[in-house]
Amino acid sequence: MEKITLSEQVLINAICLHVASKKQIQPQNVEVELMWDEEYGFSAEVYANERKQVFIEINLIEAIRFYLETQMQRNPYSAGIELVLDDEEGIIAHVTYQS
Numbered sequence: 001m002e003k004i005t006l007s008e009q010v011l012i013n014a015i016c017l018h019v020a021s022k023k024q025i026q027p028q029n030v031e032v033e034l035m036w037d038e039e040y041g042f043s044a045e046v047y048a049n050e051r052k053q054v055f056i057e058i059n060l061i062e063a064i065r066f067y068l069e070t071q072m073q074r075n076p077y078s079a080g081i082e083l084v085l086d087d088e089e090g091i092i093a094h095v096t097y098q099s
Helices: 008-023 057-070
Strands: 002-006 030-037 041-048 051-056 079-086 090-097
Touching: 002 008, 008 030, 008 041, 008 057, 008 090, 030 090, 041 057, 051 057, 057 079, 057 090
Parallel strands: none
Antiparallel strands: 002 090, 030 041, 041 051, 079 090
16 A cells, blocks of 8 residues: 655645636746634635635545646546644645555
8 A cells, every 4th residue: 555645735736727727827926825613624725816706625536636637647537545633744745646
């Protein structure tokens, strides 16, 4: 089993790249604020083209899968993805591939 940990900055980059691809804009024109709430779980506020969009956990997973495929050249659909709130590192993702 192979396990990859994606840092909070990589998650933000993944969301920026994913949104930029969908909206056909530059990734640097996307702003992201990751959040965790006891009631709602993981989410992100995404600002692009002067509009705010709220990503829920499934949208975050979709962006991570996009990143795995386009930036890491990995199969995004054979990966198990778990978002984790770490006391020191913030919001991170554990990506697991079965051997």
